[in-house]
Amino acid sequence: MKEILGSHVSFSKDKQMLGSVLEALSYQSTTFMFYTGAPQNTTRIPIDLELTSLAHNLMKKENINIENVVVHAPYIVNLANPKNKNFNVQFLKEEISRVEQLGVSLLVLHPGSHVGLGLELGIQNIIDSLNEVIQKDQKVIICLETMAGKGSEVGSHLEELKAIIDGVFENDKVAVCIDTCHLHDAGYDMGDFDAFLQLFDEIIGLSKLKVVHVNDSKNVMGAQKDRHENIGYGMIGYEKLRNIVHHERLKDVPKILETPYVGKGEESYPPYRFEIEMLRNNTFNENLQEEIISYYTSHKNK
Secondary structure: OOOOEEEEOOOEOOOHHHHHHHHHHHOOOOEEEEOOOOOOOOOOOOOOHHHHHHHHHHHHHOOOOHHHOEEEOOOOOOOOOOOOHHHHHHHHHHHHHHHHHOOOOEEEEOOOEOOOOOHHHHHHHHHHHHHHHOOOOOOOEEEEEOOOOOOOEOOOOHHHHHHHHHHOOOHHHEEEEEEHHHHHHHOOOHHHHHHHHHHHHHHOOHHHEEEEEEOEEOOOOOOOOOOEEOOOOOOOOHHHHHHHHOOHHHOOOOEEEOOOOEEEOOEEEOOHHHHHHHHHHOOOOOOHHHHHHHHHHHHOOO
């Protein structure tokens, strides 16, 4: 059985989720993640139910389980700061509705930044907003993402996510998405992943781990900077990330690549097809970036 492994893909106005599935299949993915609109803003288009139905049919045909598909909420939603709270709460409610229309059950959310209010108040603000957002009968699970600790980000320590989960009334609707780059940049050693999983289990509980973002990092461990790198080209390294992807305790958890495009400007290309192949083959490709550029430039006019 292939690992539940995929990447971030696009969600366009004309093809919506059908286009997302087609892109994921072009990368040989068994799952995928997308934003329902640009991650930098909250502009959203209505969900096309016909395109969604076609997407579901294609996923069934290609053995992609909808339960492993992930939607990511936009970065602009900040529940840790009460500024624009009503807008953020209402938008997140609407986003959950869109995700349910798409038939997806996993929604990744950055906890937010307290912007000088202090960690304790930031955590309480997130709890208060989630208690307004989450409905008892919703099917969507909000997966709080582990953060790198940049600026005043909340969620760079597992204890912070635990505090949020404990404070939410309907906390069966709240889980966690771990990001390898963020964890590394926050100071967690990805080279001793068994120890990390044990720590996660002790603090939060492994049943709450629903999504893994697999990214290398441009930074040294503990840098708190959050700059993703291609698999094997960063400070975490191929072997550690390969071990995480193939870890027995994560075999039922979707793993999503968010690594940067290779190249510059209009001559930059998605690495996912090649990185997925490399991780599945258990062999690091030292010429990965060159091969990506060569492949896409040679296929550009075909």
